[in-house]
Amino acid sequence: MKITGIDEKKCSACGVCVQECAAGIYSVNGSKHVTHDDPYNWCTGCGHCVAVCPKDAIIYTAHEKTLEYPDKDISIKDVEKLLHTKRSIRRYKNKDVPEKEIEKLLEIMRFAPSGHNAQPCEYVVVKDREKIRMLGQATIASFKSFKKLIKIRKLLKPFIPKAFYEILSDRGTALGVDELIRQYESGKDIIFFDAPVLILAHVPNLGGLSYVDPTIALTYGMLAAHALGLGSCWMGFAMMAVAKHKKILQLLNIPKGRFIAGVITFGYPVHTYYRVPVRNKIKAEWYV
Ligand SMILES: Cc1cc2nc3c(=O)[nH]c(=O)nc-3n(C[C@H](O)[C@H](O)[C@H](O)COP(=O)(O)O)c2cc1C
Structure with a gap:
C-alpha cells in the first residue's frame, strides 16, 4: 500500500500515527492535524498508520481494502x-x-x-x-x-x-x-x-x-x-x-x-x- 496523505477533516491530531510510524514520516503540526512528509521514500507501506488511526484519516492507494476484525478476542x-x-x-x-x-x-x-x-x-x-x-x-x-x-x-x-x-x-x-x-x-x-x-x-x-x-x-x-x-x-x-x-x-x-x-x-x-x-x-x- 502507498500512503498519499492525511484527510485533514477526519484527523484529530491525536498523534498515534506519529508514535506508530517506524519511518518517522508523520509530525504533529501545531495542534489541528498531523502532517505527512516523505521526501526520501522512507515509508515501507507497512500500513500501521492506517491500522492504528482511530479516525480512519490516513489516505492510501492499494489493490484492496484493509481487513477489519472489531472482535479481537x-x-x-x-x-x-x-x-x-x-x-x-x-x-x-x-x-x-x-x-x-x-x-x-x-x-x-x-x-x-x-x-x-x-x-x-x-x-x-x-x-x-x-x-x-x-x-x-x-x-x-x-x-x-x-x-x-x-x-x-x-x-x-x-x-x-x-x-x-x-x-x-x-x-x-x-x-x-x-x-x-x-x-x-x-x-x-x-x-x-x-x-x-x-x-x-x-x-x-x-x-x-x-x-x-x-x-x-x-x-x-x-x-x-x-x-x-x-x-x-x-x-x-x-x-x-x-x-x-x-x-x-x-x-x-x-x-x-x-x-x-x-x-x-x-x-x-x-x-x-x-x-x-x-x-x-x-x-x-x-x-x-
Ligand atoms: C527445518 C526443518 C526441517 C525438517 N526436515 C524434515 C525432512 O526433511 N523430512 C522429514 O520427514 N521431516 C522433517 N522435518 C520435521 C521434523 O522432523 C519434525 O518437526 C520433528 O520431528 C517434530 O515433530 P512434529 O513437528 O510433529 O512435532 C523438519 C522440520 C523442520 C523444522
Whole structure:
C-alpha cells in the first residue's frame, strides 16, 4: 500500500500515527492535524498508520481494502491447541487437495510479516506428480553427493565445523544415508511421503536474513493447513538439495537471482494423533 496523505477533516491530531510510524514520516503540526512528509521514500507501506488511526484519516492507494476484525478476542487455549496438535505429517492419503484449499493457505501466507515489509516471497505450487518425482530424485542425488563428503571427511576436517565433521564421522550417518537411498530406489517415497501437493517459497538471495521471511510465511501456511484438516511437513532435505539447483530452478520457472528457501508437503494425513509428543525442557537465560 502507498500512503498519499492525511484527510485533514477526519484527523484529530491525536498523534498515534506519529508514535506508530517506524519511518518517522508523520509530525504533529501545531495542534489541528498531523502532517505527512516523505521526501526520501522512507515509508515501507507497512500500513500501521492506517491500522492504528482511530479516525480512519490516513489516505492510501492499494489493490484492496484493509481487513477489519472489531472482535479481537483470541483465546490462548485455542492457540495452544492449534500449535500443540499440529504434527509433521509423513503419511498422506491418496486424495487430492482442492485448489480452493491451497488458495486459502496462500491467502493466509500473504499476511505473514516480512523484514522491512518487503514481502519478498513468491510460491510454486506443485501437484504434477512427475515434477514431484524430479524434486525427490534431486534430493536423492544430494544424498549421494553427501556420501562422497563422508569418504573425504579427513581431508575436509580443517575447513569444516567440528560438529559437521562429527556427523560425517558417525557410522550411523553413513548407514542411515545408505538406507534412505535404498528405500527410495526400491520405490518408497521417503522424501515427500507421496504427498499430493508441495508448496515451495522462493526469495531473492540477500544473504543472512533471506530464510527468515519464507520460514515465517510457510509456518503461517502450515498452521492454517492444520486448521483446515490438512497435514504438512517442512522438507529440510529437499530444501537443501534444490535451493540453488539450476535444473530444478529452471523446471519450476524460478526467476534468476532467486532461490528456493522452503519446501513443504501438504495433504490429508492418514493417521490420527492422540497425544502431543514430549519436548525438552525450555532453556532460557533471564536477565531481569
Ligand atoms: C527445518 C526443518 C526441517 C525438517 N526436515 C524434515 C525432512 O526433511 N523430512 C522429514 O520427514 N521431516 C522433517 N522435518 C520435521 C521434523 O522432523 C519434525 O518437526 C520433528 O520431528 C517434530 O515433530 P512434529 O513437528 O510433529 O512435532 C523438519 C522440520 C523442520 C523444522
